[in-house]
Amino acid sequence: xxxxxxxxxxxGEHVGQEVTLCGWVDSSRDHGGAxxxxxxxxxxxxxxxxxPESGADVVEQVGRLRGEDVVKxxxxxxxxxxxxxxxxxxxxxxxVRVIRVELLNKCKTPPFTPxxxxxxxxxxxxxxxxxxxxxxxxxxxxxxxxxIIKSMRDYFEEHGFIDVETPIxxxxxxxxxxxxxxxxxxxxxxxxxxxxxxxxxxxxxxVAGYDRYVQVARCFxxxxxxxxxxxxxxxxxxxxxxxxxxxxIGMIDGLVVKLAKEILELEVKLPLPRMTYDEAMRRFGHxxxxxxxxxxxxxxxxxxxxxxxxxxxxxxxxxxxxxxxxAPGGAARYSRKGIDELTEFVQQDFGAKGLAxxxxxxxGKLWSPISKNFADSLLARFGQRLEAQPGDLLLLVADTWxxxxxxxxxxxxxxGAELKLxxxxxxxFSWVVEFPMFDFDHEEQxxxxxxxxxxxxxxxxxxxxxxxxxxxxxxAYDLVINGSEAxxxxxxxxxxxxxxxxxxxxxIDQEAARERFGFLLDALQLGAPPHGxxxxxIDRMVMLFGGLDNIRxxxxxPKTQRATDMMTGAPGTVDRRxxxxxxxxxxxx
RNA sequence: GGGGCCGUAGCUCAAUUGGUUAGAGUACCGGACUGUCGAUCCGGUGGUUGCGGGUUCGAGUCCCGUCGGCCUCGCCA
Numbered sequence: 001x002x003x004x005x006x007x008x009x010x011x012g013e014h015v016g017q018e019v020t021l022c023g024w025v026d027s028s029r030d031h032g033g034a035x036x037x038x039x040x041x042x043x044x045x046x047x048x049x050x051x052p053e054s055g056a057d058v059v060e061q062v063g064r065l066r067g068e069d070v071v072k073x074x075x076x077x078x079x080x081x082x083x084x085x086x087x088x089x090x091x092x093x094x095x096v097r098v099i100r101v102e103l104l105n106k107c108k109t110p111p112f113t114p115x116x117x118x119x120x121x122x123x124x125x126x127x128x129x130x131x132x133x134x135x136x137x138x139x140x141x142x143x144x145x146x147x148i149i150k151s152m153r154d155y156f157e158e159h160g161f162i163d164v165e166t167p168i169x170x171x172x173x174x175x176x177x178x179x180x181x182x183x184x185x186x187x188x189x190x191x192x193x194x195x196x197x198x199x200x201x202x203x204x205x206x207v208a209g210y211d212r213y214v215q216v217a218r219c220f221x222x223x224x225x226x227x228x229x230x231x232x233x234x235x236x237x238x239x240x241x242x243x244x245x246x247x248x249i250g251m252i253d254g255l256v257v258k259l260a261k262e263i264l265e266l267e268v269k270l271p272l273p274r275m276t277y278d279e280a281m282r283r284f285g286h287x288x289x290x291x292x293x294x295x296x297x298x299x300x301x302x303x304x305x306x307x308x309x310x311x312x313x314x315x316x317x318x319x320x321x322x323x324x325x326x327a328p329g330g331a332a333r334y335s336r337k338g339i340d341e342l343t344e345f346v347q348q349d350f351g352a353k354g355l356a357x358x359x360x361x362x363x364g365k366l367w368s369p370i371s372k373n374f375a376d377s378l379l380a381r382f383g384q385r386l387e388a389q390p391g392d393l394l395l396l397v398a399d400t401w402x403x404x405x406x407x408x409x410x411x412x413x414x415x416g417a418e419l420k421l422x423x424x425x426x427x428x429f430s431w432v433v434e435f436p437m438f439d440f441d442h443e444e445q446x447x448x449x450x451x452x453x454x455x456x457x458x459x460x461x462x463x464x465x466x467x468x469x470x471x472x473x474x475x476a477y478d479l480v481i482n483g484s485e486a487x488x489x490x491x492x493x494x495x496x497x498x499x500x501x502x503x504x505x506x507x508i509d510q511e512a513a514r515e516r517f518g519f520l521l522d523a524l525q526l527g528a529p530p531h532g533x534x535x536x537x538i539d540r541m542v543m544l545f546g547g548l549d550n551i552r553x554x555x556x557x558p559k560t561q562r563a564t565d566m567m568t569g570a571p572g573t574v575d576r577r578x579x580x581x582x583x584x585x586x587x588x589x
Numbered sequence: 590g591g592g593g594c595c596g597u598a599g600c601u602c603a604a605u606u607g608g609u610u611a612g613a614g615u616a617c618c619g620g621a622c623u624g625u626c627g628a629u630c631c632g633g634u635g636g637u638u639g640c641g642g643g644u645u646c647g648a649g650u651c652c653c654g655u656c657g658g659c660c661u662c663g664c665c666a
Contacts, residue, residue: 033623051623059623067616084624092626109617111599116615117627118601123658177665197666223665224590348592349662451666478666488666535666550659561659 002072002104008044012093014077021046021096022104024134025069026115028062035062039073040114042139046091047080048073050098061101067115068107068131074100122552126566129557141554144263145542149216151262152236152538155255161214161238166201168194168218173516174508175453177221180231188583194220197535199452200520202239203492206531207523211241216538225561228484228540228551232559236487239533245475245491248532249274249431252479252487256429263545266427274431277473285323285409287432290483292422295415297323297408298386304398309373311354315398322398324356325408326386327415330393331359339393345414346397346407355407358382358394366394413483425547428482434458435476438469438505446507451476453506454499454520455490456532462498469505479536481544489534496525 003022010019026040034051050062065071075096086092111127112120114134119125125132132138153163172179172193179193195201198217205213217237225231240248253270260266273291280289283296304312304322312322327334334342339357346352358366358379366379366388374382386394395411397404416422437457438447447469449455457465461472475491493499499521503513513521542554552558559565579586 027626027628029625029628031623031625031628032621034625035623036625036628038626047626049624081624084626086626089626095624109599113600113616115627116600118615120600121596121658123596124600126658221665224663226665227660229665351662485666537666560657562657566658 006043007039007041007046008090010046010077010091010094010096012079015079015094017077018074018099019077019096020072020074021048022072023070024107024114025065025067025071026113027067028065030063033059035059035065037062037065037071037073039071040134042134044090047086047089047095048075048098049095050101054098058098058101061103062098065101065103066107066109067113068110069103070105070107072102072104073098123560123566126552126558126560129567133556138553141542141546141548142556144546145538145554148259148263148542148545149236149538151259152255152536153214153216155258156212156214156238159212159251159254161212162210163215164205164210164213165215166195166198166205166217170195170201173200174512175449175506177223180220180222183582183584185581196221197235198237199454200517202237202533203454203520203528203531204523206239206241206492207526207528209241209529211529211531212238213240213533214238217535222563225559225563227549228543230539230551230555230558231563233551233555234538235535236538237533237535239531241529241531243491243530243532245433245477245532248489248491248534249433249477252534252536256479259541259545260427260429264427268429272429272431274433276434277432277436278434280432281405284412285405285407286413286483287435288478288480288483288485289409289432290413290416290422290428291430291480292426292428292482293416295325295327295412295421297325297404297412299323300382300385300396303378303381303385306378307374309356309370311356312396312398320398320400321404322396323404323408324386324394324396325412325415326388327393327395327419328389328421329391329419330395330415331391333419334393342395342411342414346411350407350410351403352397352399352407354398355411356396356398358388358396360388360390360392360394362390364388364390426482427544430480431477432480433477434473435478436470437461437465437472437474437502440470447505449502449506450474451488451490453502453508454492455502456493456498457502465498465501465505475532477534479534481541484540484544485537486541486544487534487536489532491530491532494524494528494530496521499524 004020007021007023021039023039023041026038026045029036034049037048038045039048050059073096075098077094078097080095110131111124112131114131169182169192177196182192184190184192197219198215202213215237217235218232219235220232222231253272256272257268257270260268277287280287285297299321300323301316301321305316307313315322343355346355356370358368361367366383371379388394397407436450439450441448451474455474455476458473458475464472478488479486539551539554543551548554
């Protein structure tokens with residue numbers, strides 16, 4: 001060991017001891033006769049001083065040190081002189097008076113330093129990730145991540161789960177996300193696929209009798225990225241046998257309580273609130289609503305039908321909906337220009353035809369450029385319906401159900417943040433349950449699985465599989481934290497007949513089903529217990545628990561939005577030879 | 590695939606309506622200084638304004654293309 005202590009360790013009790021510290025030069029202050037160095041490692045910072053008692057040689061050597069040099073100091077711990085203690089530093093009561101210094105590795109002038117006030121551009125941070133990871137906030141986040149994963153593993157261990165690793169090289173399955181493919185050298189033209197999730201394997205493990213399985217699993221999806229999406233990400237994946245949805249939810253409820261307590265020192269009351277998918281869409285327009293504030297969507301279609309205003313009446317008569325939200329205090333916050341921006345927002349991003357708005361005046365009356373198209377009494381009823389208060393801004397969308405959901409949910413999210421309707425540090429955990437089994441794909445004119453093709457319908461909805469698949473609800477559940485989907489799971493079909501029926505609805509014929517996942521169908525017929533599980537997005541949970549707004553900050557070595565690694569340059573070209581071995585010819589770019 | 594924002598010194602940013610030799614802070618280099626902790630003071634180095642083309646008497650600024658980063662719709666559970 002080079003060092004006797006870390007840079008975050010020394011206190012008054014160590015005064016008088018000779019210690020050895022190693023670390024990086026965080027900053028230096030050279031006074032000629034005395035040089036101060038803040039030495040940093042991941043545990044903290046300690047001030048090191050070279051003064052006259054250190055000797056002129058040492059003072060000179062220490063004076064030559066620059067930011068990010070790697071140094072070893074031998075010295076004596078001493079109280080700082082009265083009045084020079086630094087309350088901003090945990091080690092601020094003491095300093096280390098240098099006896100010897102050894103430069104372990106000189107650092108070139110770095111492109112940026114971990115301590116600098118202005119955060120450098122993200123491209124630069126990603127290119128020199130080793131420098132970025134030296135920053136305190138990155139170290140805090142990676143530590144948080146480590147603690148969350150440790151808590152999760154402990155929890156499942158305590159509950160009798162067994163950790164089983166599943167393959168990374170697997171087989172491409174249809175449906176779901178685009179696969180990352182790995183060409184086979186031995187079988188030219190054939191490909192492995194990296195797992196989108198260990199879904200199929202964990203079902204197989206249930207059939208095999210490992211009735212409580214858990215894994216911290218890396219997953220891959222070759223889709224476009226977002227602030228909260230990476231091409232490779234980590235799930236806490238689990239599955240249980242002889243359970244229904246309530247059992248899985250209950251198990252995760254317990255985990256949430258434990259995490260909240262251990263990580264956030266927060267008492268969470270059980271059971272976590274649950275809401276059906278239909279209710280979530282009706283009240284919030286979204287399947288993962290942020291329940292830290294209200295501002296619910298209010299249906300006004302019946303009132304709209306009575307209006308002179310053609311946009312409203314036409315929508316109502318065409319079977320569309322007119323729904324709105326009330327932005328408390330929004331009249332002052334949003335000028336005409338601001339409202340124009342909101343309008344453009346819902347039009348460009350969510351395909352809304354427009355955004356109708358009313359300001360609530362001092363006397364409670366609604367004013368808008370379009371208000372002349374409404375009878376006074378009708379305006380009053382709109383006001384009542386939306387529970388308008390003076391100073392509010394009312395925003396309404398007349399459109400299809402889907403567009404009204406998307407546009408208003410996005411508005412609600414944006415306005416909630418801009419109007420500061422909640423404390424961003426507050427945490428809210430809830431469940432959304434009973435998702436539809438199927439979504440109708442209008443382009444392809446067919447039903448697609450909302451979750452995946454192995455999701456079990458609710459028992460009471462079984463009959464509707466044949467008659468009205470759109471109304472059929474699944475035994476599916478999402479864990480929602482602060483308006484983000486933190487995880488989702490389902491009870492799976494363990495009955496071969498129902499599975500065939502679902503495949504049929506999805507347009508997967510028997511032959512195709514056999515070809516793609518015959519192994520699972522076989523397994524389901526060879527003693528499959530009823531089973532269900534869930535997968536939690538660990539990166540996202542770190543993001544939420546850490547109050548971060550960017551998933552890259554939760555991952556040590558993340559990819560850019562275009563799925564490249566700026567540090568290594570991946571993806572990169574390979575030798576002609578390597579391609580030849582794989583039997584691959586490239587056509588571009 | 591679509592929409593938007595951004596790219597100026599190593600870094601963070603500025604540069605009036607298109608107008609003189611592109612500036613500041615910091616970092617770096619040299620000098621001074623024994624109690625600093627964003628040290629201070631003096632001096633200095635540092636620029637293909639991402640790249641390519643165009644408009645113009647004149648482009649960091651306007652236009653087109655391209656590369657890169659970010660946000661977002663589609664996509665994705």
